[in-house]
Amino acid sequence: MPHRPGPPHRLERVSGDVCAASELLEVLWGRGQEAAASGVVSPSQLRALLVIEKQEGSNLRSLGEALGSRAPSVSRLCDRMEAMGLIQRDPSPTSRREVELRLTGRGRALLEECREIRTRELSAVLERMQPAEVAALAEGLAAFRSAASQRLTGGRSPVGRLGDGIADSA
Numbered sequence: 034m035p036h037r038p039g040p041p042h043r044l045e046r047v048s049g050d051v052c053a054a055s056e057l058l059e060v061l062w063g064r065g066q067e068a069a070a071s072g073v074v075s076p077s078q079l080r081a082l083l084v085i086e087k088q089e090g091s092n093l094r095s096l097g098e099a100l101g102s103r104a105p106s107v108s109r110l111c112d113r114m115e116a117m118g119l120i121q122r123d124p125s126p127t128s129r130r131e132v133e134l135r136l137t138g139r140g141r142a143l144l145e146e147c148r149e150i151r152t153r154e155l156s157a158v159l160e161r162m163q164p165a166e167v168a169a170l171a172e173g174l175a176a177f178r179s180a181a182s183q184r185l186t187g188g189r190s191p192v193g194r195l196g197d198g199i200a201d202s203a
Contacts, residue, residue: 061155062154074114077100078119081096081107081111081114082119085136086136086140089134118140120134120140121137122134
């Protein structure tokens, strides 16, 4: 059974704090998406690119499971990303009915560029914190990543950095 940090009202308060921090991260991360010279992608496209990066060669069903989306939506999402030159679909060597999803060089470059911009944005925020606060944040985030990984993978061993979270993101 997972360790719980205090009574339920404490969990709700911490959840609220995490949500508020997440919203601020979304704003900072949005700067990265908009500033990327490689092109603007939607948040759902970015999440899909991250999953494909972590599960290179996976199929549409696996991508849909990771994103929590249904097949028609995932297929349309991949159509758009393929048209943008961010992913490619290759025939599966094991099944004629399936395709394998892979990032293109442009897709990889976009993720790298977003990561660099986001890292600069986050570093600017962390520089405003005391060293002890940064250390406490790092420790808490490591525990959070582990718990989130278990939830996202259903307790299975995570695949690559996917277990570290799609939120590790770009």
